Amino acid sequence: MENIRLLLVDDEEDFRNIIARRLKKRGLSAEQAGNGEECLAMLEKNQADVVILDVKMPGMDGLEVLHHIKKKYQKTEVILLTAHSSTPDGVEGIKAGAFDYLTKPVELEHLLEKIKQAYEKIQRLEDKEKEAEFREKMEQQMIVTERLASLGTLATGVAHEINNPLAIIKEATGWMELLLKKEELAEMPRKADFEKGLGKIEKSVERARRITHQLLDFVQKHDSALSEINLEELVEESVRLINREVVNKDIEIVRKTKPSAGNIWTDPYRLRQVLINLLNNAIHATSPGGKITISSSVLSHFQAPACLRSQASPAREQRKNNSTEAVELRVEDTGQGIPKENLKKIFEPFFSTKSPGKGTGLGLFVSQGIINKLGGNIEVESEVGKGTVFCITLPRYHKTEEEPEKNSRPDFWKKLGL
Structure with missing residues (x-):
């Protein structure tokens, strides 16, 4: 109850103050408005959960205010206050969307119960919305x-x-x-x-x-050929393999790989396949004279890519693996970008924005599978007209199910203290 955002609207200041004080003693804080215009202005700044609204007010009456509230703030519940002689107004208000109406003088316990019921209705609707969203996601x-x-x-x-x-x-x-x-x-x-x-x-x-x-x-199940590789050298090798396409399209390749990224223990062939695929996609999306930037950095813990961390969701945060240091690779282009509605689809099989014959729609799908098998994450951020960045996060040491006993590990593993 104490979390309810409550707004009390009545042109009688003394009445408002008395009700507000009595509610406060019960743990409910209520904002106050003296007329309909002030009520709507306050809702514009801070939407309320429940509005206690007097029907008979000078200027804009309660029923008119109710229509504005239900039109713009559908999740806000309204409890109308009427005089005994204005009961038909209360009935009319319920038809217009009010939760309920009470007659003055108001019994506090009755008002508290109505506020509680109105808030429970809001919570039930929110739960149904969340359930519907969850069901839709599960169906997808x-x-x-x-x-x-x-x-x-x-x-x-x-x-x-x-x-x-x-x-x-x-x-x-x-x-x-x-x-x-x-x-x-x-x-x-x-x-x-x-x-x-x-x-x-x-x-x-x-x-x-x-x-x-x-x-x-x-x-097909492939046996991972894990080995110690230098990340900077792998990036250079991948860039050389696509150099002809870069030159033909007059695209600038900028390398910001840091020596501090050092060596990682992973499958170089599969990781190279992912890098080349991302670079080819960047070349295809970038106009002549554009730029592709490849950068690397070290993350103290295995977490979401730095470029997306500001938008990290709880689910993404749960993917942390604090047992090892991680590295991040970014492939960023100045191309045409990906429409927002396509960002959730680009890792699906056979989804492609390329013209017929130019792509299979499997490149990113396969790339995501490879990175996941290597124990990492791949995510994308894009803005139409400005470009796209793919962020790959990999553990510095990729642990496999067939991992040998600790005393038989290569020196590289021992250096990591694993």
Whole structure:
């Protein structure tokens, strides 16, 4: 009861003061307003849970104030106060959305009970809203889970079945290209059209091959090749692998990796795959003359990425692992950004904002799976027209289920005191 935000509205100051004092003795603090205009002005600044509103007031009467409150503050409950001769006004108020009405002179116990009931109604509605939101999230999660289960069940068989005809198509395409290069076909009518068609077939085969490989890469269990790697060197190697695309598009790569990030114990091949995917996405999203920044930092504990920590939710905070130091990698671009409505979808399988033929919609889905398997988090922040930043947080030491006994660990582990 003491947490209820209460507003008492009556043009009789003495009456307001008496009711306010008596409520205060029962642990309830009430703000006061002397008329309807003042009431609405106070609600504009601080919304109340319950408004105790006199019906008969000069100027804007209680029923008119009630209409304004229910129109703008639907969660606020209103208890009307009427004279014995104005009972029909109370009934009219209930029809307009008031919680209930009481007649003057007001019995304090009766008023307290009505305030309590009104506040309980607010709490019930809030609980229902939270339950509905939770149910919706669970339903969405179940949909995603079912999609992933179906994907895992079908991917391996479908991928292998598709790869066989793809190999035949690719081989036949190569054979036809060789035929077109023979001298006797040099003057073949519409030869350029045939060559163009074969080129499209090759590109489509390659795209289908990428999709099947990404599917297999996600659903198949891989033994992690864990090793001690230098984070700065891994970033440099990844940048070299995409350097041609960067040069062709005249994009500047800025490195802000810190030597203090040092070495980490993880799977370099899988982490490199994630970095290259993020860099390729950044290149695709960034216009010529733009910039991509890769930075690293050390976190004292395993927690949410620093770039998102100001918005950290309780669920995100629960993902801390205080047993080890962690490192953070950021890939930030000055590209077109991701619309807010798409931010929750980008890690879903087959979701892509790229034009048809330019992406499979599996890159970020696979990347998230890799980072999670390496014991880390990957999150995104973006603003349309300004760019996107992906934040990867990884423990400096990735603990596996097959971890050997402590006395048989490499020296690198012992240096960490683990």
